[in-house]
Amino acid sequence: MNFTHELVQWYLVNKRDLPWRNTTDAYTIWLSEIILQQTRVEQGMPYFNRFLEKYPTVTDFAAAHEDEVLKLWQGLGYYSRGRNMLKTARLVQEQYHGVFPQSYEELIKLKGIGEYTAAAIASFSANEVRAVVDGNVYRVLARYYGIYDAINSTTGKKLFQQIANDLINKKNPALHNQAMMEFGAMLCKPKNPACGICPVRTGCVAFTTNATTALPVKLKTVKVKERFFNYFLVTDGNTVLMNKRGDKDIWANMYDLPMVETASLLPPHELVILPAVKAIFGPEVKIIEDTPVQKHILTHQRLFVRMIKTDAPPVKLNENWLYVPIENLPELALPKIIFILIKNIFNL
DNA sequence: AATCCGGGGGG
DNA sequence: CCCCCAGGATT
Numbered sequence A: 001m002n003f004t005h006e007l008v009q010w011y012l013v014n015k016r017d018l019p020w021r022n023t024t025d026a027y028t029i030w031l032s033e034i035i036l037q038q039t040r041v042e043q044g045m046p047y048f049n050r051f052l053e054k055y056p057t058v059t060d061f062a063a064a065h066e067d068e069v070l071k072l073w074q075g076l077g078y079y080s081r082g083r084n085m086l087k088t089a090r091l092v093q094e095q096y097h098g099v100f101p102q103s104y105e106e107l108i109k110l111k112g113i114g115e116y117t118a119a120a121i122a123s124f125s126a127n128e129v130r131a132v133v134d135g136n137v138y139r140v141l142a143r144y145y146g147i148y149d150a151i152n153s154t155t156g157k158k159l160f161q162q163i164a165n166d167l168i169n170k171k172n173p174a175l176h177n178q179a180m181m182e183f184g185a186m187l188c189k190p191k192n193p194a195c196g197i198c199p200v201r202t203g204c205v206a207f208t209t210n211a212t213t214a215l216p217v218k219l220k221t222v223k224v225k226e227r228f229f230n231y232f233l234v235t236d237g238n239t240v241l242m243n244k245r246g247d248k249d250i251w252a253n254m255y256d257l258p259m260v261e262t263a264s265l266l267p268p269h270e271l272v273i274l275p276a277v278k279a280i281f282g283p284e285v286k287i288i289e290d291t292p293v294q295k296h297i298l299t300h301q302r303l304f305v306r307m308i309k310t311d312a313p314p315v316k317l318n319e320n321w322l323y324v325p326i327e328n329l330p331e332l333a334l335p336k337i338i339f340i341l342i343k344n345i346f347n348l
Numbered sequence B: 001a002a003t004c005c006g007g008g009g010g011g
Numbered sequence C: 001c002c003c004c005c006a007g008g009a010t011t
Helices: A001-013 A026-035 A043-052 A058-062 A066-073 A080-095 A115-126 A135-145 A154-167 A173-186 A275-281 A327-330 A336-346
Strands: A227-233 A239-243 A257-262 A294-299 A303-308 A322-324
Touching: A001 A173, A026 A043, A026 A115, A026 A322, A043 A066, A066 A080, A080 A322, A115 A173, A135 A173, A227 A239, A227 A336, A239 A294, A239 A327, A257 A275, A275 A336, A294 A336, A303 A336, A322 A327, A327 A336
Parallel strands: A227 A303
Antiparallel strands: A227 A257, A239 A322, A294 A303
């Protein structure tokens, strides 16, 4: 038996029972694939179930409001996935009359669908012969063939895609793709791969040359920026002043609070004399409470977040600000760190 | 080609 | 602390 045939045999015995594997409905598969981008199966699973329950068809999804989608997406991260899903659902409703495309050529045109996702939906829903290359496949191929080209270089990506294209089983591409990914996720793991029980280890270059920890090769990690978010809690006990974020920075179109960003961590008494703060609250800002600074880690940023409670209403309201009744706070899509702060303050 | 976009889990 | 996760869009 050859390499890929062995992996399929391994898959048939060892596969997990995942809900999106029991359907060929392109909409359902699309839902799962977007949710699972850069996301572990265990983390995405509850979101998949909630989305499918709330939006059983793409027509239901297309009728949603963006605030509602982002709320449902809350906590999962990479929120552009949710925003792009709504755009795509509406386009599918309008231009495809609610019938989700199944062909790679149509899928690749849609927002939020790249090479991997188009190949995944096309193969799983219609058995189109398209090889998926995700993080698992990169790792399996790099190790088995001993490929040291970086998986995040342009030439590396093309090389791995080409190899995957050459390997794919034309009789059953869906099964082949599932097997490649599941094998990478369950056995040929990033750390401590289970080489001892691997059915293809004798043909694996990484195993026979003791190079599993060195493969795959990935180019430099980007440096992390530190940012300092000083939030202001303005509340009269009934409402809270909230801010709807713009579409440029992190957490696009989600809700947080009025905030002044500083280049370093300032003590409260230095913070309140900043021009940016005075422009909002006037010359005198009374600090009622100051929460401990919390560190919040993102992929490219380290956030230092604090919240200062004041009783004085702002002298000048930003156009993106609105007073929200406290009982309505659970309806807003909040970034994780804001959700935690709000929850602690109002015991929600 | 580089950079940005979250949050969680494992070692 | 560092790396990775069923990646994609933007510049």
